[in-house]
Amino acid sequence: MELDKKPSRTKTIVSGLIPFAFVIIMMAYIFGPGSDLLDLGVPLPEITIEMIDFVDSEIHATVRNTGPIPVEVVMADINDRIQPAAVEPDRFLERYETALVRIPFAWNEAEPYIIGITIEDGTRFEKEVEAAAPRLQPSLELIGFFAIIGTYVGIIPVMIGLMWLPFIRRLSKNKYHFFMALTVGLLLFLGIDSIEEALEASAENLADSFNGVLLVATVTILSFLGLYYSGEKLIQRVKDSPYAKPVAIALMISIGIGLHNFGEGLAIGAAIGLGQVALSTFLIVGFALHNTTEGLAIAAPLAKEKKSVIAKLAAMGIIAGAPAIFGAWLGGFMYSPFSAVIFLSIGAGAIFQVIIIIMKWLQDENENGFSSASIVSGIAAGMLVMYLTSIFV
Numbered sequence: 001m002e003l004d005k006k007p008s009r010t011k012t013i014v015s016g017l018i019p020f021a022f023v024i025i026m027m028a029y030i031f032g033p034g035s036d037l038l039d040l041g042v043p044l045p046e047i048t049i050e051m052i053d054f055v056d057s058e059i060h061a062t063v064r065n066t067g068p069i070p071v072e073v074v075m076a077d078i079n080d081r082i083q084p085a086a087v088e089p090d091r092f093l094e095r096y097e098t099a100l101v102r103i104p105f106a107w108n109e110a111e112p113y114i115i116g117i118t119i120e121d122g123t124r125f126e127k128e129v130e131a132a133a134p135r136l137q138p139s140l141e142l143i144g145f146f147a148i149i150g151t152y153v154g155i156i157p158v159m160i161g162l163m164w165l166p167f168i169r170r171l172s173k174n175k176y177h178f179f180m181a182l183t184v185g186l187l188l189f190l191g192i193d194s195i196e197e198a199l200e201a202s203a204e205n206l207a208d209s210f211n212g213v214l215l216v217a218t219v220t221i222l223s224f225l226g227l228y229y230s231g232e233k234l235i236q237r238v239k240d241s242p243y244a245k246p247v248a249i250a251l252m253i254s255i256g257i258g259l260h261n262f263g264e265g266l267a268i269g270a271a272i273g274l275g276q277v278a279l280s281t282f283l284i285v286g287f288a289l290h291n292t293t294e295g296l297a298i299a300a301p302l303a304k305e306k307k308s309v310i311a312k313l314a315a316m317g318i319i320a321g322a323p324a325i326f327g328a329w330l331g332g333f334m335y336s337p338f339s340a341v342i343f344l345s346i347g348a349g350a351i352f353q354v355i356i357i358i359m360k361w362l363q364d365e366n367e368n369g370f371s372s373a374s375i376v377s378g379i380a381a382g383m384l385v386m387y388l389t390s391i392f393v
Contacts (some may be wrong), residue, residue: 020090024149041342045123046067047063047071047073051335052113052129054107054135059115061076062101063101064092064093066095066207068095069095070093071120073093073118076103076115079114086101087102103115106151107132110131110133112128112130113129116126144327146328147325149272150268154324155322155324158292158294159321160292161297163295164295165299168296171303177374178375179378180361182296182379183253183301183377183378184358185378185380185382185385186297186382187256187354187355187358188382189383189387194344194348195220197263198340198344199213201341201344202341203213204337210338220346223348223349234251235252246301252353253316253320254320255318256347260348260349261329268327268331270332271331294320298317336347362375
């Protein structure tokens with residue numbers, strides 16, 4: 001009799017699929033016989049000029065149809081002057097389809113240009129470039145250059161920050177908790193900064209149809225959930241070892257900071273690739289100063305480790321800093337606004353999951369929980385330190 005009370009697997013699957021079947025029928029009706037229901041108002045065309053590349057004696061514009069209806073690209077202009085243009089693969093774009101508009105033009109480096117694209121109904125869309133710069137072509141020299149920049153911005157500052165470990169080891173318990181809370185403040189600022197950068201990149205480069213704000217929120221949350229689950233599994237494996245748990249936490253911090261630094265490298269590489277010399281200089285100097293505090297965040301959990309941790313610190317410094325090199329390569333040679341938003345959001349989610357892990361550890365370690373003055377003041381100090389160093393970015 002007990003077997004009869006258990007629902008069969010087939011019935012469970014069918015009962016779960018029935019609502020989906022009705023949703024499919026409803027959508028098929030709306031887009032089929034009931035399509036008149038959707039004929040409200042006049043659909044407006046929209047195309048987005050995602051990228052402008054300056055190649056030899058041509059200007060290349062990558063355009064995407066981000067409107068609700070198909071469009072035809074019929075004309076291109078530069079600084080309001082109509083120019084001959086070739087559209088590859090063709091002029092007709094379905095929704096979200098992309099095309100490359102090649103405009104023969106003798107452009108001059110460092111000069112501003114406004115590139116306009118006109119579609120069949122006469123609607124014109126434009127994108128402004130403040131200073132023209134040739135598109136970077138991968139070469140051993142440039143690959144080495146970006147590697148040096150990524151090392152200077154990512155690896156070296158983090159390694160310098162790790163040198164605070166002997167100082168932290170000499171602190172009392174309350175002061176140690178202060179520096180762990182300081183780590184939370186540092187990471188909290190980085191997480192907020194990553195979201196701000198992702199939203200800014202979305203607002204400047206992505207069409208409204210991509211719902212940039214929701215895209216950032218979705219990727220951030222998915223990143224947080226995935227990494228939090230992985231981090232919890234890692235910590236559970238070493239929960240019985242008083243020495244392995246701090247190492248696991250430091251490793252998760254390194255991974256979170258590494259994902260964040262990938263986004264920073266992406267921004268620097270893109271600025272250099274787009275010829276924004278002044279911006280790229282400020283980013284390099286600012287991020288280098290900014291990232292020295294990240295080494296402190298990695299070193300703090302290892303302060304009570306009795307054994308030598310030099311090799312572990314070096315490995316974690318590489319994990320946290322090296323992604324800046326890969327980000328610089330991607331930003332300089334294959335920059336994509338969409339990928340920039342995605343990676344910055346992933347970095348934000350990674351940092352927030354690290355914050356939760358540290359806060360849980362602090363709660364277990366401290367008798368007063370989060371009401372301790374050392375923890376509150378540490379978080380506040382971390383935020384303040386990161387704000388002051390961010391002014392140089």
